[in-house]
Amino acid sequence: MSSAVSRVAAASSEEALRHFEGLLRFEADCWDVHHAISNGRQDFVLLDVRSIECFTKGHVEGAESLPHPRINEAALSRYPADTLFVVYCAGPHCNGTEKAAIRLAKLGRPVKKMIGGVTGWIDEGFVLVSGTPDS
Template sequence: MSAAPSPFSFILETPAAAPEEARRHFLAKLSVETDPADVQLDLERGKKGFVVVDVRSKEAYAERHVPGALNLPSRTITAETTSHLSKDDVIVTYCWGPGCNGSTKAAARFAALGFRVKEMIGGIEYWVKEGHATEGTAARGTPVYTKRGDT
């Protein structure tokens, strides 16, 4: 049995933004985020101008990571540990998945050091869910969350 119609709407309770305001919001969001599909396509096509950085622990990186990604655990990001990176490149950070904010913390640290940065939403979890290849010691098909290291 369905509920009786109600004039109240959870969606419409807060008015939607004007189209131009919404456009600015979503462009701002896209300026700091990317997704696994876009990263994979750019890597596959050999695009330059960005560096993918896995900000999880060295152990987690060794098990499974995006092909070609550098490993720089988020708590180790300093001017010294990033001196080999070019500020001409966009840094793309990722961690475990939507439930991990390590890549957000890392992105903030990179930005504070003067790098342009985007966060790969979904992390390694969605990279694997989308079927993209990985490098590391974990066999294909091994669950992403076998253990969790510090980021």
């Protein structure tokens, strides 16, 4: 008798390695982002792609506000072409990161998403700061 877990055979180790290494090309988790920021190793621009109102209520310290509908060449003109953008939104129930990542990729910009978004950040015990995008 098999369970729902084992009913479909697991991938080979080689397939699993390709898959999980591949995910890391597209994703970063809250811990890795927090570690980079708090240890002076931030080699990416962290974009909060939610609305300005949501950003103002609480965001990751050091994040820049750029709502996903506003991502365009003009908005990115101050960044070198090889700038890595890490995008986040409200959390797993939100697809703002995917919308932002699509826009960035279409503009030829390197992009990863911070999995978990604000929800994941808080769940990990990290704090949000409030303030306007210009503060």
